[in-house]
Amino acid sequence: MNRPHPGFLSLVVDAARRLRRPIVPTLVAVLILFAGTVSLFATTGLAAASQQRTLERINSPEGRLITVIDAQGEAGLSPESVSAVRFLSGVDWAIGVGPTVDVANATVSGGGGSRGAGSGLTVPSRAVYGELPTSVLDTGPRILAPGQALSGPGLAAVLALGDGVGPVAGRTIDAVVVGGFRAGPPVTMLNDSVLISRADSGGPAGQDRLLTLWVSVGDVSQIAAVTEAVRATLIVADASHIRIETSSELAQLSVDVVSDLAHSARLTVGSLLVAVAILIATVQFGRVSGMARDIGRRRALGATRTTIVLHILISAGLCAVVGAAAGTATGLVVASLVAGTLPPTGFTIGVPVLMVLAALTGSVPPAIRAARLDPVRILRVP
Amino acid sequence: MLIEVEALEHRFTDTGDPVIRSFSHRFEPGTLTAVTGPSGSGKSTLMYILALMLTPSGGRTLWDGDDVQALPDNIRSRLRAQYVGFVFQDALLDPSQTALDNVLEAGWLAGMRADVSRSRARMLLDRFGVAERADHLPGQVSGGQAQRIALCRALVKTPTIVFADEPTGNLDSDSARIVWTALADAAQEGATVVVATHDRARATDLPHRLELA
Numbered sequence: 001m002n003r004p005h006p007g008f009l010s011l012v013v014d015a016a017r018r019l020r021r022p023i024v025p026t027l028v029a030v031l032i033l034f035a036g037t038v039s040l041f042a043t044t045g046l047a048a049a050s051q052q053r054t055l056e057r058i059n060s061p062e063g064r065l066i067t068v069i070d071a072q073g074e075a076g077l078s079p080e081s082v083s084a085v086r087f088l089s090g091v092d093w094a095i096g097v098g099p100t101v102d103v104a105n106a107t108v109s110g111g112g113g114s115r116g117a118g119s120g121l122t123v124p125s126r127a128v129y130g131e132l133p134t135s136v137l138d139t140g141p142r143i144l145a146p147g148q149a150l151s152g153p154g155l156a157a158v159l160a161l162g163d164g165v166g167p168v169a170g171r172t173i174d175a176v177v178v179g180g181f182r183a184g185p186p187v188t189m190l191n192d193s194v195l196i197s198r199a200d201s202g203g204p205a206g207q208d209r210l211l212t213l214w215v216s217v218g219d220v221s222q223i224a225a226v227t228e229a230v231r232a233t234l235i236v237a238d239a240s241h242i243r244i245e246t247s248s249e250l251a252q253l254s255v256d257v258v259s260d261l262a263h264s265a266r267l268t269v270g271s272l273l274v275a276v277a278i279l280i281a282t283v284q285f286g287r288v289s290g291m292a293r294d295i296g297r298r299r300a301l302g303a304t305r306t307t308i309v310l311h312i313l314i315s316a317g318l319c320a321v322v323g324a325a326a327g328t329a330t331g332l333v334v335a336s337l338v339a340g341t342l343p344p345t346g347f348t349i350g351v352p353v354l355m356v357l358a359a360l361t362g363s364v365p366p367a368i369r370a371a372r373l374d375p376v377r378i379l380r381v382p
Numbered sequence: 383m384l385i386e387v388e389a390l391e392h393r394f395t396d397t398g399d400p401v402i403r404s405f406s407h408r409f410e411p412g413t414l415t416a417v418t419g420p421s422g423s424g425k426s427t428l429m430y431i432l433a434l435m436l437t438p439s440g441g442r443t444l445w446d447g448d449d450v451q452a453l454p455d456n457i458r459s460r461l462r463a464q465y466v467g468f469v470f471q472d473a474l475l476d477p478s479q480t481a482l483d484n485v486l487e488a489g490w491l492a493g494m495r496a497d498v499s500r501s502r503a504r505m506l507l508d509r510f511g512v513a514e515r516a517d518h519l520p521g522q523v524s525g526g527q528a529q530r531i532a533l534c535r536a537l538v539k540t541p542t543i544v545f546a547d548e549p550t551g552n553l554d555s556d557s558a559r560i561v562w563t564a565l566a567d568a569a570q571e572g573a574t575v576v577v578a579t580h581d582r583a584r585a586t587d588l589p590h591r592l593e594l595a
Binding site: 006021 | 468
């Protein structure tokens with residue numbers, strides 16, 4: 001036994017060469033895999049693409065936002081709530097804003113130090129507590145010292161701030177604008193104001209209060225749990241005046257959508273894989289019957305049962321790879337034309353892999369039957 | 383390789399008459415043994431048993447003293463691939479492959495290096511006068527040429543055992559002479575050669591004969 005038996009690679013080459021004879025079962029096997037793969041893309045693939053689009057919409061910045069409102073300022077929502085909720089599990093960022101106060105350029109004649117009674121144009125300002133997230137703040141410095149301010153788009157010109165910086169003052173507030181900012185979703189409403197940084201402790205007097213606290217969660221599916229945690233963490237004088245708005249219904253909808261589509265997809269994919277396995281098994285049984293004399297000759301020449309099994313499985317695998325690859329390419333084109341988007345990458349990779357596995361599974365019984373063929377019985381039949 | 387059979391017995395069905403009954407014999411290396419007998423006397427069955435393709439109902443088959451029949455099927459197949467050259471009565475070539483590829487298949491199954499196998503296959507095809515048919519399909523060659531190609535396939539791996547089951551039954555006298563000469567040469571080179579034949583005249587000339595009843 002000093003010579004090795006045919007190696008796996010040479011078996012693959014041999015199986016590929018022999019796919020031409022007989023050609024019909026080869027083409028049928030390729031066609032089955034092609035049709036099965038395209039069907040999956042045309043059904044589950046489109047559903048998965050729609051699911052992905054829906055979830056992307058639901059999982060938007062607005063969808064992930066918890067808004068705590070003390071509309072009349074009667075709840076006494078403390079700025080310390082910002083740092084209290086910021087580090088809750090699942091929280092991405094949290095900022096709070098106080099009441100709106102008009103401010104003007106403090107250096108404009110008649111405006112400086114006049115507590116808002118000067119002749120310069122005024123713009124709304126809001127005290128902001130907490131670190132502004134980069135995902136929200138498109139431009140501008142993120143970390144400000146208390147008393148520093150950022151002006152919204154275009155407001156520096158309204159305030160006549162040279163180079164966009166300079167002191168501003170209002171009836172109860174003084175600050176220095178050190179730059180500008182542009183806020184994105186979900187807090188674009190801040191763009192019409194000057195944001196003045198305040199310490200979370202609530203200022204020297206400790207009497208600052210929040211009117212609105214925005215808390216963004218990392219994943220929309222966590223919003224209900226985080227909302228409860230936020231509610232329990234708020235530092236507030238009278239919780240009965242607090243109103244919390246969330247997209248919890250959207251979150252629940254997303255969970256339902258994922259669950260329903262996953263169930264439906266599993267059913268479709270499972271049924272189709274079983275069907276493909278059965279069809280491939282039927283085709284391979286036919287192929288084995290047609291090749292009985294060839295298999296008997298090979299066994300007589302010394303091919304082991306393992307070699308015969310591998311030969312059948314490799315043949316099926318090659319047909320499956322060709323069919324699944326062509327089906328995937330076609331399925332992607334169909335999905336792109338019909339839905340205008342592509343299925344998720346995991347789906348695109350998983351479908352052909354599962355199809356090939358189904359074809360191999362379906363080929364196991366015919367391969368075992370081929371290996372069990374009695375060469376003598378075959379050779380004795382003229 | 384010394385091949386011995388002891389108390390060999392075989393029946394194809396549990397209740398049928400035995401095709402081979404209490405048969406014992408030694409096939410010496412370097413000899414060509416002709417097995418003769420009427421149709422149904424068990425010549426082909428004996429060939430298949432000796433070549434480890436068929437498990438007998440009883441008795442033992444020994445190769446150089448080892449009971450090879452008791453080995454698992456995969457091991458017996460490997461032994462057959464490596465040591466046995468078999469010439470079938472009807473050539474039994476793969477109709478979808480060229481003559482050369484048919485010969486190479488035996489070398490491939492035996493695990494021979496492709497270049498060595500190809501070189502020896504071409505040498506044998508040339509030796510047996512079918513080199514010009516190397517790229518033809520079996521359907522494009524005569525019966526005599528097909529049997530000579532089958533002989534090349536049996537000899538390509540330089541087997542130590544050669545079995546031939548009625549190898550000249552369908553051949554013209556020239557082709558038959560080539561086949562007999564090749565088998566005799568294999569024996570002379572040290573192989574154990576066993577030939578089942580109806581050709582009593584040819585068998586009579588051989589020093590080792592075995593008559594099955």
